[in-house]
Amino acid sequence: MDLGPDLLRLTAYQVEVQFLVLGRKKYHEMKKRKKRNRILLITGIVSFALLLSCYLVGKKLHIRRETVRDAMLFGFLKAKKIQKLFLHQLRRLYKNIQTDMKINPELHYFTFQSISSATNNFSSANKLGQGGFGAVYKGKLVDGQEVAVKRLSRGSEQGIKEFKNETELIAKLQHTNLVKLIGCCIEKKEQILVYEYMPNKSLDSFLFDPRKKGLLDWNTRFVIIDGIAHGLLYLHRFSRLRVIHRDLKASNILLDDYLKPKISDFGMAKLFGINESEANTSRVVGTRGYMPPEYMLDGSVSTKTDVFGFGVLLLEIVSSKMNHGTYDVEHPLNLLGLAWELWNEGRGLELMDPILEDSCTPKEVMTCIHVGLLCVQDHAMIRPTMSEVISMLTNENMHLPEPKRPAFFIERHDPDSARDDNLENGSVNGQSISILVAR
Numbered sequence: 001m002d003l004g005p006d007l008l009r010l011t012a013y014q015v016e017v018q019f020l021v022l023g024r025k026k027y028h029e030m031k032k033r034k035k036r037n038r039i040l041l042i043t044g045i046v047s048f049a050l051l052l053s054c055y056l057v058g059k060k061l062h063i064r065r066e067t068v069r070d071a072m073l074f075g076f077l078k079a080k081k082i083q084k085l086f087l088h089q090l091r092r093l094y095k096n097i098q099t100d101m102k103i104n105p106e107l108h109y110f111t112f113q114s115i116s117s118a119t120n121n122f123s124s125a126n127k128l129g130q131g132g133f134g135a136v137y138k139g140k141l142v143d144g145q146e147v148a149v150k151r152l153s154r155g156s157e158q159g160i161k162e163f164k165n166e167t168e169l170i171a172k173l174q175h176t177n178l179v180k181l182i183g184c185c186i187e188k189k190e191q192i193l194v195y196e197y198m199p200n201k202s203l204d205s206f207l208f209d210p211r212k213k214g215l216l217d218w219n220t221r222f223v224i225i226d227g228i229a230h231g232l233l234y235l236h237r238f239s240r241l242r243v244i245h246r247d248l249k250a251s252n253i254l255l256d257d258y259l260k261p262k263i264s265d266f267g268m269a270k271l272f273g274i275n276e277s278e279a280n281t282s283r284v285v286g287t288r289g290y291m292p293p294e295y296m297l298d299g300s301v302s303t304k305t306d307v308f309g310f311g312v313l314l315l316e317i318v319s320s321k322m323n324h325g326t327y328d329v330e331h332p333l334n335l336l337g338l339a340w341e342l343w344n345e346g347r348g349l350e351l352m353d354p355i356l357e358d359s360c361t362p363k364e365v366m367t368c369i370h371v372g373l374l375c376v377q378d379h380a381m382i383r384p385t386m387s388e389v390i391s392m393l394t395n396e397n398m399h400l401p402e403p404k405r406p407a408f409f410i411e412r413h414d415p416d417s418a419r420d421d422n423l424e425n426g427s428v429n430g431q432s433i434s435i436l437v438a439r
Contacts, residue, residue, distance in 0.1 A: 107171050108183030108194070115139065115185050115192055119149050128201070133162050133267060138197065146197040147182060154189050162267030163191040169266045173239050177231030179254055179264040195264070199257055202264075203317075204250035213320050213353065218360035220259050221317050225368065226393065227261040228253060232310060233386040235263075236303045242272035244301055247286045248309030250316060270301050289324040289334075293407045294380050304380040308407070310389070311375025315339050318368050320353040336376055336406040343373060343403070367393065373403035 118139035119126050128136045134152040141147060152163055163184075170181035185192040203224065206212045216224075228248075235243040245252075245263065252265045268285045284291070284299050292308035294300040312323050315335055326332040333341060339351050348369050349362055356365070371392045377383050382404065384392065392400055 107181065110183050110185045110192070110194060112185055112187040112190055112192070114142070115149060115194070118142075118147065122151065131265075139194070146199075148195045148197045150193040150195065152191040152193070154191075160191065163193065165267050165269055166193050169241065169243060169269055169271065172241060173235070173243070175231055175234045175239070177227045177260075177262055178234070179262040198254035198262065198264075200255035200259060202251045203253040203255060203261065206255070207250055207316065207320055208322055214355055216259070218356045218365070221356070222364065222368070224253070224255075224259070224261045225314055225317055226390075228263065228310065228313065229386060229390050229393065231261070231263045232306055233390060236306070236386055244270040244272065244303060245306050245309070246270055246301065247290070248306055248313060249287050249290045250313060253313070289322075289408075292376075292380060293378060300380075302380060303385065304383045307375050307383045307386060307389070308380075310386070311372045311383075312336070314368055314372035314375065315351070318353070318365060318372065319351050320355070334408070336408060339369060339373060340403075340406050343369065363396075367396075367400075370400050370403065373406060374401065376406040377404050378407040379404070 116122065118141050119137040122135075122137055126137045126139065128138055128148065130136075131150070134150055137149045137151065139147045139149045150166075152160075166181065167184055170178070179198070180196040182194045182196060184194060200206070206216050232245070232248070235245060243266070245266065245268075247265060247268045248263070252263065254262045254264045256262065284296060286295070286309075288296075290309040290312050292305055295305050295308075312335070315321075316323060319335065319339075321327065321335050321338075323335040326334060327338045339348075342348050342350050348366055351369055352360065352365050371384075371389055374384055374392075375389065392398055
């Protein structure tokens with residue numbers, strides 16, 4: 001049997017199969033190798049990306065930690081600097097107080113413990129009121145003397161200024177119509193002022209209370225007007241220092257047992273040299289409604305600043321009305337506008353509170369209204385001095401000039417424009433404010 005050709009074909013087929021198997025094997029091996037290489041490449045890229053992300057996050061956290069640490073360090077240093085400055089100011093105040101105590105032996109230095117005991121640990125039951133820079137408490141000293149204790153806000157820069165003003169000014173001022181400073185305390189970062197206690201509190205608690213204003217008959221009111229005028233004259237002319245109060249208003253007039261007035265709260269007072277008559281300030285402080293235009297708008301301070309406040313107060317005492325209210329339903333007017341309109345119409349006496357009809361002298365009331373309008377005139381130069389005011393109030397035969405238009409006069413206007421006019425003319429509430437005036 002001749003198998004030669006068939007054998008050759010079989011052998012060739014076997015060789016082909018072997019080549020095919022080997023090719024397939026190599027193909028699968030190559031495919032696996034490519035897959036493995038791809039996995040290795042992807043793993044490498046992902047690992048690199050993760051490492052890079054970790055590095056960047058770590059660096060960011062490190063920078064943030066450094067920033068926080070620097071900020072904390074800066075804050076700590078800043079706090080230390082402020083604390084150092086605060087303590088330095090307190091030490092200077094203490095030295096000034098020691099000097100004042102030598103000048104005025106009646107000024108006492110109290111310990112914090114003694115003040116705390118006197119006020120029953122600053123009990124809310126003893127609290128008389130809350131001011132812009134601290135609270136006022138009624139206290140009773142060991143010897144039985146009743147006092148008013150003003151506890152200024154701790155760590156307040158403005159509180160330090162007020163404390164300095166009060167201790168340096170009132171300690172050197174002695175007048176029957178100024179509240180008396182008995183002593184003070186600087187301890188444990190506390191700044192405390194101790195005054196004589198005024199049992200009848202402040203003028204506004206009587207004047208604007210419908211139930212209590214009847215206790216102030218005309219004679220009592222005139223004594224209050226006269227006392228405030230003499231207190232201001234002392235500050236402006238006869239004290240060792242020339243002082244502008246800058247915040248004269250009914251709540252800063254205290255009344256003693258006999259309803260005699262005493263000017264209080266010298267925290268905003270401005271000190272002048274003996275030969276100075278006017279100054280400018282970049283920080284305007286006071287109560288809107290009692291501040292004249294030249295002071296509010298330009299920061300110009302003079303004795304005429306207090307004269308304006310006195311004029312507003314005088315009209316309030318006559319009328320039992322607050323300046324920052326509005327009167328006359330048909331044509332809303334503030335107190336200055338109402339007084340001006342009634343005066344021009346020859347009805348000035350109608351400004352007076354009707355409750356005073358039985359106790360007043362009409363001529364005296366008209367003189368007070370006349371003087372009040374002279375004090376609130378728009379231009380400072382034509383306002384009278386406090387010396388002239390006292391002469392006008394006490395000299396029945398003195399000829400008085402006709403008053404000119406008052407400052408911040410609210411004219412008759414349409415109801416739709418009432419809100420804008422009130423804002424422009426400063427007819428707002430009587431809160432003490434501070435304004436920075438650009439120079």
